[in-house]
Amino acid sequence: MFHYSRWRVLLILGTVLLGIVLALPNALDPLGYSNVMTRFGLKPMTLGLDLQGGSNILMEVDQKDLTDKLQQQLMGDIRLSLREQKVGYSGLGKTDNGVTVTVNKPEDTDKASTELKKLLNPVDSGVLSVGTAVNLFTLTQNGNQFVFAIDPIGFDAKTAGSIKQAIHVIELRINGLGTTESTIQQQGKGRISIQIPGLQDPDRVKTLLGSTAKLNFQLLCAEQATAPNSLPPPDCAAYPQKESVDAKLLEKQKTDATAQTLTDAELKALPQMWVQTSRQATVDGADLTDAQSTFDQNNSPVVSFKFNQKGAVRFGKLTADNVGKPFAIVLDGIVQSAPNINEAILTGSGQISGRFTVEQTNDLAITLRSGALPAKLAIVEERTVGPTLGADSIKAGVYASIAGLVFVMLFMLLPYGFWGIVADLALIVNLILLVGVMSFFGFTLTLPGIAGIVLTLGMAVDSNVLIYERIREEWRHGKSAMQSIETGFKAALSTVTDANVTTLIAAFVLFGVGSGPVRGFAITLAVGIVTTMFTAFVLTRLMVAAWVKRYKPKEINL
Numbered sequence: 001m002f003h004y005s006r007w008r009v010l011l012i013l014g015t016v017l018l019g020i021v022l023a024l025p026n027a028l029d030p031l032g033y034s035n036v037m038t039r040f041g042l043k044p045m046t047l048g049l050d051l052q053g054g055s056n057i058l059m060e061v062d063q064k065d066l067t068d069k070l071q072q073q074l075m076g077d078i079r080l081s082l083r084e085q086k087v088g089y090s091g092l093g094k095t096d097n098g099v100t101v102t103v104n105k106p107e108d109t110d111k112a113s114t115e116l117k118k119l120l121n122p123v124d125s126g127v128l129s130v131g132t133a134v135n136l137f138t139l140t141q142n143g144n145q146f147v148f149a150i151d152p153i154g155f156d157a158k159t160a161g162s163i164k165q166a167i168h169v170i171e172l173r174i175n176g177l178g179t180t181e182s183t184i185q186q187q188g189k190g191r192i193s194i195q196i197p198g199l200q201d202p203d204r205v206k207t208l209l210g211s212t213a214k215l216n217f218q219l220l221c222a223e224q225a226t227a228p229n230s231l232p233p234p235d236c237a238a239y240p241q242k243e244s245v246d247a248k249l250l251e252k253q254k255t256d257a258t259a260q261t262l263t264d265a266e267l268k269a270l271p272q273m274w275v276q277t278s279r280q281a282t283v284d285g286a287d288l289t290d291a292q293s294t295f296d297q298n299n300s301p302v303v304s305f306k307f308n309q310k311g312a313v314r315f316g317k318l319t320a321d322n323v324g325k326p327f328a329i330v331l332d333g334i335v336q337s338a339p340n341i342n343e344a345i346l347t348g349s350g351q352i353s354g355r356f357t358v359e360q361t362n363d364l365a366i367t368l369r370s371g372a373l374p375a376k377l378a379i380v381e382e383r384t385v386g387p388t389l390g391a392d393s394i395k396a397g398v399y400a401s402i403a404g405l406v407f408v409m410l411f412m413l414l415p416y417g418f419w420g421i422v423a424d425l426a427l428i429v430n431l432i433l434l435v436g437v438m439s440f441f442g443f444t445l446t447l448p449g450i451a452g453i454v455l456t457l458g459m460a461v462d463s464n465v466l467i468y469e470r471i472r473e474e475w476r477h478g479k480s481a482m483q484s485i486e487t488g489f490k491a492a493l494s495t496v497t498d499a500n501v502t503t504l505i506a507a508f509v510l511f512g513v514g515s516g517p518v519r520g521f522a523i524t525l526a527v528g529i530v531t532t533m534f535t536a537f538v539l540t541r542l543m544v545a546a547w548v549k550r551y552k553p554k555e556i557n558l
Contacts, residue, residue, distance in 0.1 A: 004545060012542050015534070016429055022436030045439045047197065048446035048520055049183070051397075054197040055205055056383040061162055061190045062376035067097075067150065069375060070158070074099045074119060074137065074148060081115045091145070098137065098149040109144050116146055123157045159190050162374040167192060172370035173208050191380065197444070210261060212376055213367040215285025216330045217315065218275040219322055220338060225272050238272035239328070241335045243355065245270065273335050275328045283318050287311025291368035293361035296353060301361040303352040305368060312348025320344035331364075397450035404454040405431065408461050416468060419558060422543050423464035426535040430460045433531040434524070443527070446520030456528025459503070463536035467492040468558055475556040484556055485548065489541055496536060500529045 025037045025044040037043065049056065071094050078101055082089050088104035089112075103112045122133035136154035140147050163186050174182045174196060183195040196205065221236040232238045245262060248270060252259045276282065290306040307315055318327075319341045328338040329352050337353050356364070409427060412420035434456060438445060471488030479487065503525065510522035547553075 004542060009542065012538055016433070016539065019429070019433035019436040022440045023432045025439060026435055043439060043442070045435065046442055046444045048444045048449070048517060049195045049197040050447045050517060051445060052198055053384070054195065056381075057194045057196075057205060057209075057379060058187065058381040059192050059194065059209065059377040060380050061159055061166065061374075062378045063159070063190070066159065066162060066375040067155075070136065070150065071099055074121075077119050078116065078148075081119065082112060085111055085115055087112050087115070095147065095149070098147060100145065100147045103144045103146070106144055109141070112146065113141060116148075119148075121154075123154055123161065156189070163190060163192060165374045166377060169213075169370050169373050170194065170209060173366055174205070192377070206379060206382070208363050208367060209373075209377055212332055212373040213285075213370070214332055214372045215288070215368060217283045217285075217318065218277070218328050218330055219282075219318075220326045220328055221274040221276055224274055229268070230272070232272075232274045235276060235278050236274045237277050238268075238274055239330055239333055239335050240267050240270040241273055242337070245334055246355065267333070273328060273338065275330060275335070283311065283314050285368065285372070287314070288368055291365040293358065293365045294351075296351060300353065301356045301358045303356075303361050303364050303368065305350060305352065307348040309348070312346075315348060315350075316344060316346040320346070397447060401450060401454055401457075404457055408457055412461060412464065417557060418547075419464075419468055422540055422547075423461065423468075425543065426464065426540045427457060427460055429539055430528075430531050430535040431457065433534065434528050437527050437531065438524070443523045444520055445524070446517040448517045448521035449524040452521045452524030452528060456525065456532060459500075459528065460532040460535060462499075463492075463496045463532055464540065466496055467536065467540070471556060472558040475558065481553045481556050482548065485544060489537065489544075493537060497533070500533060504529050 022042065025034075025042045028034075028037060029044040075092060075094070078089075078092060078099065082101075082103075087108045089101050090104055091100060091102040093100060101116075103109050116139060119137070120139060121136040123136050134154045134157055135151055136158055137148045138151050140149070167184055167186060170184050170192065171182075174184065174194070182197070183193070185193055187193040194205070194209075221233060223233055223236075225232070225238065230238075245267065248266060249259065249262055252262065252266075285305075287308045287310050288305050289308045289311075292304050294302055294304045296302045323341050323343060326338050326340050329336045331352075339353075352364070405427070409420075409424040412423045412427075414420070416423065431453070434453065437443075467488055470492045471484050474484035474487045474491075475481070507522045507526040507529070511519050511526070514522060
């Protein structure tokens with residue numbers, strides 16, 4: 001073990017030097033050298049929400065909005081189903097908790113019953129009973145009247161599914177902002193907790209998440225509203241225009257600076273534009289494959305979009321069949337613009353224009369790329385964690401790490417003498433390597449992560465103590481100094497490896513199951529185990545080999 005080739009020595013020392021370089025930004029950044037470090041691709045560790053502050057938002061699925069959507073979809077399905085079966089009906093409308101419809105001819109009730117039972121909409125009942133379907137609606141029949149009601153169990157299952165889908169969409173939107181290590185997780189049955197380290201502007205996040213991003217391209221109805229609050233004709237829907245919404249919101253913000261949206265009543269009071277709702281006159285944005293913020297020929301910010309093949313065919317057919325007619329671009333129930341179709345658009349791409357700012361087009365492109373939320377999300381709680389709390393937490397964590405390091409070094413130095421100095425040097429290098437690896441790979445340091453660093457320092461010393469005790473044991477058994485050192489390292493290797501592997505498995509489990517700060521602890525622990533193995537059995541061994549080669553000891557003073 002005492003012979004090291006030159007390239008092996010250079011490789012070990014090079015690894016240590018590389019670790020020092022990678023860890024250096026953490027010492028230079030507070031001194032104002034961030035620009036120099038960035039030029040060389042170096043960066044300090046990313047700090048978590050508990051250390052650098054950020055935004056903490058708690059949202060929940062808007063139950064009323066989800067209920068409205070389900071009722072609206074069911075009404076559309078009932079209308080389509082009965083028309084295909086040529087069953088006359090009347091009184092199709094919403095109830096407090098469902099939809100009702102009346103079949104005109106008594107002789108058609110059996111046929112209608114058979115068709116309407118197909119619309120009970122089974123959904124998965126949840127995680128604990130995967131594969132068990134429950135109906136979203138119940139159906140009762142009173143003569144020739146049919147009444148759908150939302151089933152509570154089915155609605156809970158639908159809400160759970162909506163939460164999962166919403167979390168995926170939110171992750172895409174938040175990541176689109178360029179933030180790192182955000183934590184998005186379900187809280188309770190119908191809530192989502194969002195933590196974004198470093199983001200001090202929660203209003204932008206709220207605006208980004210406040211849009212469900214449901215995009216439709218719908219032909220305008222031949223008849224248009226001539227007075228406010230006019231009822232649209234059958235198969236048409238009334239939506240306000242973006243200019244009116246923006247003007248009303250600006251007026252509202254003069255008295256309420258925190259206002260971000262208009263209420264449904266305020267939206268309905270604005271001038272409306274009637275658009276067709278039939279499937280033949282509508283293309284939705286579900287088939288979008290890309291959306292980017294760009295500029296039009298007038299240098300105004302717009303959003304360019306592109307459909308997949310299926311969407312491109314539908315969009316091409318819609319525009320080819322309606323050249324010369326206006327069609328509306330509707331986002332979340334607001335008409336963004338209503339240009340004329342000058343020619344068939346067969347390329348599957350287009351633009352959304354409308355008095356946007358550059359930031360608005362960026363955010364709109366992000367929301368369109370991430371897809372539509374299954375329902376509106378209402379903000380239950382919002383909190384901005386200030387930098388003061390983060391600075392205090394960092395200071396406390398640094399003090400704890402330094403104190404832990406000093407006590408551990410004293411513990412090794414006093415009883416082991418020279419061998420304690422070797423262990424202390426390895427300990428310092430271990431800490432530098434750990435910080436360097438975390439900085440290079442962009443792992444986030446959290447408050448529990450600092451605890452993981454302190455724990456790693458203790459584990460690193462454990463490895464050296466095991467090695468030294470093995471050497472001491474061999475020396476007591478009468479072996480020579482050289483044989484004792486060599487056998488001690490070899491015998492301790494398997495023990496230390498077994499202990500670290502089991503801890504590493506626990507760290508992987510913590511990372512897979514946990515979230516947020518728990519993951520930060522798991523990452524620190526896992527990286528610390530790897531650096532500990534390097535310093536205990538590679539670096540320490542090299543230092544001992546160099547000492548043995550120079551002084552050729554005849555006895556072991558341990």
